Amino acid sequence: MVSFWVEVFVMVLVIGGIFWALNKYVIANCTVSGISMEPTFDNGDRVVAVRHAQLKRGEIVVIDAPDEPGALYIKRIIGMPGDTIVSKNQQIYINGKKIAQPWLNKGRKMIDNGEDGFSGTKYSYTQNFTLSSLAKTADYRKYYTTTQLKTMQRTNKVPAGTYFVMGDHRSVSKDSRYIGTIPKDKVVGVVKWRYWPINKMQFY
Numbered sequence: 001m002v003s004f005w006v007e008v009f010v011m012v013l014v015i016g017g018i019f020w021a022l023n024k025y026v027i028a029n030c031t032v033s034g035i036s037m038e039p040t041f042d043n044g045d046r047v048v049a050v051r052h053a054q055l056k057r058g059e060i061v062v063i064d065a066p067d068e069p070g071a072l073y074i075k076r077i078i079g080m081p082g083d084t085i086v087s088k089n090q091q092i093y094i095n096g097k098k099i100a101q102p103w104l105n106k107g108r109k110m111i112d113n114g115e116d117g118f119s120g121t122k123y124s125y126t127q128n129f130t131l132s133s134l135a136k137t138a139d140y141r142k143y144y145t146t147t148q149l150k151t152m153q154r155t156n157k158v159p160a161g162t163y164f165v166m167g168d169h170r171s172v173s174k175d176s177r178y179i180g181t182i183p184k185d186k187v188v189g190v191v192k193w194r195y196w197p198i199n200k201m202q203f204y
Contacts, residue, residue: 026051028189030062030072035115036167036174037074038123039106046196047074049189055080055163057094058103060191060204063165066143066179072188075175076103079164084156085131090124103168116172125171131164132156134177143180163187 032045040060041047049062057077065071078092078099079085086093092101107123134140135152144152148159158164162181167173176182194202 028062030074030188032074036169036172037076038169039110040103040168041074041194044196045194045200047191048193048195049191051189053190053192055184055187055190057099061163061165062188062191063182064186064188066182066186067174073174074191075165075167075173075182077163078166079131079158079176079181081158081160081162083158083164085158085164086156087126087129089128090126092126104170107168107170112171115169118171121171123169123171126166127177129177130156131158139178140180 028049028051030047030049032041032043032047034043037060047062053059055061055077057080059077061075061077063073063075065073079094083094084096086096091098093099104124110123112118112121112123132153132155135144135149140149140152151157152159158181162183164176164181166175166177192204194200194204
C-alpha cells in the first residue's frame with residue numbers, strides 16, 4: 001500500500017515537472033489585459049504563445065513591457081530589424097512599400113467611445129509618423145542612448161535585433177510609437193492559440 005502511494009507521489013511530481021518545464025521553456029499561458037488589441041482580442045481573452053518561435057511581420061506576440069516591470073503586453077509585429085517605417089494617411093510603408101493590414105479591417109468600422117480618453121476616432125486610426133520623427137520625442141529618450149537616437153533620426157531604420165510592434169486598436173495602443181522597438185530577448189512568444197472564451201477559440 002505504501003509503495004502505491006509513493007508511485008502516485010512520484011507520478012504527480014513527474015507530471016508537474018513536465019508542465020512546469022513546458023510553461024517555462026516551450027509555451028506561455030497568458031491572459032489579455034486591456035483594449036489595445038481590440039477587436040482581434042478582448043480584455044480577458046486567454047492565449048497560448050510559443051516561446052522561441054520564428055518572428056515574422058504580422059505575427060501577434062507577447063512581450064515584456066519595457067515601461068512596466070513584470071507586466072506583459074500583446075502586440076503585432078509591424079517592422080523587422082533594419083526596416084524603414086513611414087506611417088501616412090492611415091497606411092504603413094515598410095522600406096518604401098505599402099503593406100497590407102487585413103487585421104485592421106474590423107477596426108476601420110469601429111469608433112472609440114471614451115476608451116482610454118479617446119472618443120470619435122476609429123479603432124484603426126494611425127497617426128502620421130516616421131521612425132526618424134519618433135526618435136526625436138521625449139518618449140524615445142527614455143529608452144535609447146543619444147547615439148542610438150541620432151542613428152534612427154538619420155536612417156529611419158528599426159535598430160538591429162529589435163522589432164517595431166503595434167496594437168490593432170491603433171488609436172489607444174501604447175506600443176512602439178511610445179515605448180520604442182522591442183529587443184528579441186524581450187519577446188516572450190508568438191501567439192498561436194486563443195482557447196478562451198470557448199466560442200472564440202482560434203489558432204493563429
